[in-house]
Amino acid sequence: xxxxxxxxxxxxxxxxxxxxxxxxxxxxxxxxxxxxxxxxxxxxxxxxxxxxxxxxxxxxxxxxxxxxxxxxxxxxxxxxxxxxxxxxxxxxxxxxxxxxxxxxxxxxxxxxxxxxxxxxxxxxxxxxxxxxxxxxxxxxxxxxxxxxxxxxxxxxxxxx
Amino acid sequence: xxxxxxxxxxxxxxxxxxxxxxxxxxxxxxxxxxxxxxxxxxxxxxxxxxxxxxxxxxxxxxxxxxxxxxxxxxxxxxxxxxxxxxxxxxxxxxxxxxxxxxxxxxxxxxxxxxxxxxxxxxxxxxxxxxxxxxxxxxxxxxxxxxxxxxxxxxxxxxxxxxxxxxxxxxxxxxxxxxxxxxxxxxxxxxxxxxxxxxxxxxxxxxxxxxxxxxxxxxxxxxxxxxxxxxxxxxxxxxxxxxxxxxxxxxxxxxxxxxxxxxxxxxxxxxxxxxxxxxxxxxxxxxxxxxxxxxxxxxxxxxxxxxxxxxxxxxxxxxxxxxxxxxxxxxxxxxxxxxxxxxxxxxxxxxxxxxxxxxxxxxxxxxxxxxxxxxxxxxxxxxxxxxxxxxxxxxxxxxxxxxxxxxxxxxxxxxxxxxxxxxxxxxxxxxxxxxxxxxxxxxxxxxxxxxxxxxxxxxxxxxxxxxxxxxxxxxxxxxxxxxxxxxxxxxxxxxxxxxxxxxxxxxxxxxxxxxxxxxxxxxxxxxxxxxxxxxxxxxxxxxxxxxxxxxxxxxxxxxxxxxxxxxxxxxxxxxxxxxxxxxxxxxxxxxxxxxxxxxxxxxxxxxxxxxxxxxxxxxxxxxxxxxxxxxxxxxxxxxxxxxxxxxxxxxxxxxxxxxxxxxxxxxxxxxxxxxxxxxxxxxxxxxxxxxxxxxxxxxxxxxxxxxxxxxxxxxxxxxxxxxxxxxxxxxxxxxxxxxxxxxxxxxxxxxxxxxxxxxxxxxxxxxxxx
Numbered sequence: 001x002x003x004x005x006x007x008x009x010x011x012x013x014x015x016x017x018x019x020x021x022x023x024x025x026x027x028x029x030x031x032x033x034x035x036x037x038x039x040x041x042x043x044x045x046x047x048x049x050x051x052x053x054x055x056x057x058x059x060x061x062x063x064x065x066x067x068x069x070x071x072x073x074x075x076x077x078x079x080x081x082x083x084x085x086x087x088x089x090x091x092x093x094x095x096x097x098x099x100x101x102x103x104x105x106x107x108x109x110x111x112x113x114x115x116x117x118x119x120x121x122x123x124x125x126x127x128x129x130x131x132x133x134x135x136x137x138x139x140x141x142x143x144x145x146x147x148x149x150x151x152x153x154x155x156x157x158x159x160x
Numbered sequence: 161x162x163x164x165x166x167x168x169x170x171x172x173x174x175x176x177x178x179x180x181x182x183x184x185x186x187x188x189x190x191x192x193x194x195x196x197x198x199x200x201x202x203x204x205x206x207x208x209x210x211x212x213x214x215x216x217x218x219x220x221x222x223x224x225x226x227x228x229x230x231x232x233x234x235x236x237x238x239x240x241x242x243x244x245x246x247x248x249x250x251x252x253x254x255x256x257x258x259x260x261x262x263x264x265x266x267x268x269x270x271x272x273x274x275x276x277x278x279x280x281x282x283x284x285x286x287x288x289x290x291x292x293x294x295x296x297x298x299x300x301x302x303x304x305x306x307x308x309x310x311x312x313x314x315x316x317x318x319x320x321x322x323x324x325x326x327x328x329x330x331x332x333x334x335x336x337x338x339x340x341x342x343x344x345x346x347x348x349x350x351x352x353x354x355x356x357x358x359x360x361x362x363x364x365x366x367x368x369x370x371x372x373x374x375x376x377x378x379x380x381x382x383x384x385x386x387x388x389x390x391x392x393x394x395x396x397x398x399x400x401x402x403x404x405x406x407x408x409x410x411x412x413x414x415x416x417x418x419x420x421x422x423x424x425x426x427x428x429x430x431x432x433x434x435x436x437x438x439x440x441x442x443x444x445x446x447x448x449x450x451x452x453x454x455x456x457x458x459x460x461x462x463x464x465x466x467x468x469x470x471x472x473x474x475x476x477x478x479x480x481x482x483x484x485x486x487x488x489x490x491x492x493x494x495x496x497x498x499x500x501x502x503x504x505x506x507x508x509x510x511x512x513x514x515x516x517x518x519x520x521x522x523x524x525x526x527x528x529x530x531x532x533x534x535x536x537x538x539x540x541x542x543x544x545x546x547x548x549x550x551x552x553x554x555x556x557x558x559x560x561x562x563x564x565x566x567x568x569x570x571x572x573x574x575x576x577x578x579x580x581x582x583x584x585x586x587x588x589x590x591x592x593x594x595x596x597x598x599x600x601x602x603x604x605x606x607x608x609x610x611x612x613x614x615x616x617x618x619x620x621x622x623x624x625x626x627x628x629x630x631x632x633x634x635x636x637x638x639x640x641x642x643x644x645x646x647x648x649x650x651x652x653x654x655x656x657x658x659x660x661x662x663x664x665x666x667x668x669x670x671x672x673x674x675x676x677x678x679x680x681x682x683x684x685x686x687x688x689x690x691x692x693x694x695x696x697x698x699x700x701x702x703x704x705x706x707x708x709x710x711x712x713x714x715x716x717x718x719x720x721x722x723x724x725x726x727x728x729x730x731x732x733x734x735x736x737x738x739x740x741x742x743x744x745x746x747x748x749x750x751x752x753x754x755x756x757x758x759x760x761x762x763x764x765x766x767x768x769x770x771x772x773x774x775x776x777x778x779x780x781x782x783x784x785x786x787x788x789x790x791x792x793x794x795x796x797x798x799x800x801x802x803x804x805x806x807x808x809x810x811x812x813x814x815x816x817x818x819x820x821x822x823x824x825x826x827x828x829x830x831x832x833x834x835x836x837x838x839x840x841x842x843x844x845x846x847x848x849x850x851x852x853x854x855x856x857x858x859x860x861x862x863x864x865x866x867x868x869x870x871x872x873x874x875x876x877x878x879x880x881x882x883x884x885x886x887x888x889x890x891x892x893x894x895x896x897x898x899x900x901x902x903x904x905x906x907x908x909x910x911x912x913x914x915x916x917x918x919x920x921x922x923x924x925x926x927x928x929x
Contacts, residue, residue: 001203022259036170037163039387041336042420046845049336078163090161097810100818101643103337103387105161132852135845137336137388138643139814140821140882141853 006066011079021067026050028066037077037106048134051107052076058114077106088154089113098147100138108134112148120156165385168340168357173413177206179403180261182251182268184243187498187838189272191242199253199267204260207410209252211240218405219371221396223464227613229303230469231296235461237398244292244460245498246840247425252402254414277498277838281457284495292460292496301462302469302494306476308551309487314449318440322523327907328512330432330832333505334850337387338418339427341400343407353380356400359389360680362638363465365672367396368404383670386642391504392428394682396464424843428503429832432457433512439520445528447539449487452479458494459501465616466504468494474509477552481517482561482599482776483539488551498838506822507883514598515908518888532595533569537562556774557870559599560802564864568778568800571862585900590785592897596888599776602877603688605769619768622676623693625654625701626762629747631740633665638678639690640670646686649807653691657698659722660739676764684877687807689767692872696765708742711754773868775876777801779885781893787919790912792828792894794857802864804876812878817859819882825851827890831909
């Protein structure tokens with residue numbers, strides 16, 4: 001078994017690990033770095049539960065090898081909280097019942113984060129389109145859409 | 161939400177191994193030879209276990225039932241002699257990592273002798289069909305009928321009879337977390353712990369005890385955070401049994417995390433029914449009788465604990481809906497085929513029965529020139545009729561059927577919509593309005609078992625509530641939340657009934673070692689039965705706490721107020737003790753307690769609502785069809801539901817809307833498709849489409865809050881209703897839009913392809929394309 005060294009930054013902290021070249025990024029995050037907040041839902045790039053940000057852009061960590069992320073900056077759900085405070089997106093998900101079982105939530109939050117960075121003042125239709133990259137089976141998306149609307153307002157206020 | 165949840169995949173144990181299963185590529189094949197030698201020699205592989213080796217350690221899973229006309233089908237944990245569906249597990253490989261285990265699976269060779277595949281349920285029911293289970297001597301393993309009155313005469317004498325053969329295709333639950341389990345055998349204590357993504361830790365524990373021949377008290381089943389279930393995770397699966405047997409055999413923890421392909425191949429599937437139905441109507445629109453024959457494709461096995469009867473029996477139990485049906489006969493048959501086993505999925509039977517009955521009600525209206533809402537109003541069971549015994553023997557304790565319909569019509573602006581529809585039709589606009597009214601039995605007690613004849617207890621639940629020496633409250637339950645928010649709702653019930661502060665109540669569930677004996681969460685039961693048990697235990701504690709407080713305050717119990725964790729003398733609010741002070745006295749013993757009182761502040765109570773209680777709702781869907789694209793766009797969606805007393809409105813809305821989303825998927829998008837050779841053609845989420853945010857309309861949910869007359873707390877279940885109403889409402893809306901073309905809907909889902917074929921049967925200029 002050939003092991004390759006992978007160096008990357010996750011949520012601002014540098015990590016180094018050795019893994020097989022075939023190891024998926026999501027398995028590397030979960031098993032080698034013990035960051036189990038990122039979930040595996042389908043392993044074929046449809047459900048979006050495993051979405052993380054790679055160099056600032058949303059990516060399916062089940063469709064990427066860890067070695068491909070060598071040198072990259074990764075953001076995961078574990079990095080959203082700052083100083084013990086929920087990120088405005090997390091706070092909005094909490095207040096608007098944006099999650100039930102919570103399994104899609106990490107992917108939903110990271111997708112929404114990327115979406116709001118590129119589209120800070122979205123319409124409801126744009127939010128629905130933007131979030132269609134992640135499947136939720138519990139909520140019917142109602143609370144999620146409301147939460148992203150609320151977070152957009154909150155983040156716009158913070159930016160001012 | 162913060163990445164700190166703990167699902168089964170997140171459980172890591174010292175020395176843990178990883179299992180992968182070799183699964184049959186054939187739907188029906190004899191297994192001639194299995195060669196695992198190469199796999200066993202691979203680096204990192206600990207074991208490759210075949211059926212014959214496992215059989216010595218574990219019994220096959222048998223879903224027994226006393227139901228007449230039922231035949232059990234033993235499920236081998238690993239299949240040894242023949243495979244009965246594509247994906248059935250044949251060999252278990254255990255290795256140091258999942259990657260290595262999967263490599264080893266690829267190194268196993270098996271010689272198969274393909275057998276004729278039983279695929280079409282109608283053909284399967286015939287005597288000349290090959291059998292899925294030779295021992296059964298038939299594929300018809302469920303056969304049951306309910307009858308009242310003389311339905312044949314009713315149909316013969318009726319002014320009109322609306323009849324059709326309906327088809328509700330096969331569906332999958334698609335919880336976003338796949339099935340997963342991890343077992344650990346403690347050889348010193350002779351104790352087994354299974355972490356499983358399950359809704360029913362209590363039933364899994366009881367099942368494992370039988371199959372592994374271990375006492376119940378030596379088994380702990382933990383359902384940690386569970387990423388959705390929807391009924392699919394309310395069964396005992398072979399993989400759960402296998403990891404337990406393997407962990408015991410190998411002396412190391414064994415983890416299996418299913419992937420999506422395994423989920424779509426092997427998790428229980430749902431519905432898949434053909435229903436021949438005749439509705440007899442008098443000239444004035446009153447229902448005279450209903451006759452139905454239901455054929456359910458139950459797949460390869462009858463699963464534990466519900467048995468293969470659950471779906472078909474629910475269909476014939478609930479076909480009469482919220483209507484007075486004087487004469488009725490419903491016959492159900494369940495036939496085995498070489499497909500994944502069928503199990504309960506959100507709504508169980510009632511999405512199908514509601515679809516059939518409600519489509520027929522609309523056709524009656526059209527035939528008589530009446531408004532569909534008026535035909536329903538004419539036939540609803542009225543307020544004076546409760547308790548109402550339905551023709552299938554179900555007792556409806558209450559209902560607000562007409563009120564929910566009237567409110568839904570008002571909410572959606574029904575009359576204005578009808579005018580808009582009429583004016584749009586001349587311009588070729590295809591707007592459709594569809595109504596579905598239904599009633600469902602929730603919080604089912606012991607009188608009507610959730611699975612009649614099965615030897616399981618589904619009518620009771622317990623609550624153990626303990627106020628500790630610090631005054632904080634732990635409430636433990638046998639119900640097992642998988643996204644329903646029991647941590648919130650049950651804590652609210654306990655806080656209110658006991659008099660504690662909400663923030664002081666911690667709800668524990670999903671751990672058979674922690675709580676009272678219970679089965680789990682399914683069938684819209686947790687708020688009703690778990691909540692009822694919570695009320696009983698809280699009341700017992702409240703009474704005791706008040707007695708202690710009266711002793712401490714030297715006051716009469718009747719002069720005390722108890723709320724938010726404080727007991728105070730009415731009119732003298734500075735004479736008060738906190739729940740913490742009461743609890744300290746309770747554990748301090750005799751010197752600080754009323755004479756003769758037993759120390760401690762803990763209570764366990766069980767609750768059985770006996771019949772259960774009726775929830776009801778009306779859904780109205782408004783669709784606009786684009787005949788050129790064969791696209792159905794949901795324009796509006798209104799739900800007016802009555803789930804009795806509401807514990808938490810946000811959570812009720814979440815259940816209703818989430819249920820509707822699954823119903824929308826069932827009506828328009830989702831379908832499990834098998835080829836005639838039994839090969840699954842929808843083995844990925846690119847083929848099996850569930851709704852995304854983009855397909856979901858805004859859902860307007862309104863509540864009628866009529867407390868249940870027959871349950872403690874007045875609660876009614878709300879977990880499944882959304883999925884029951886939506887397929888029927890959408891089918892009726894699409895049929896309404898197509899009515900000018902003379903096209904009816906008899907098959908779900910209405911995929912673009914089906915719509916294309918329906919429209920193709922109509923001359924092009926009339927379709928407006």
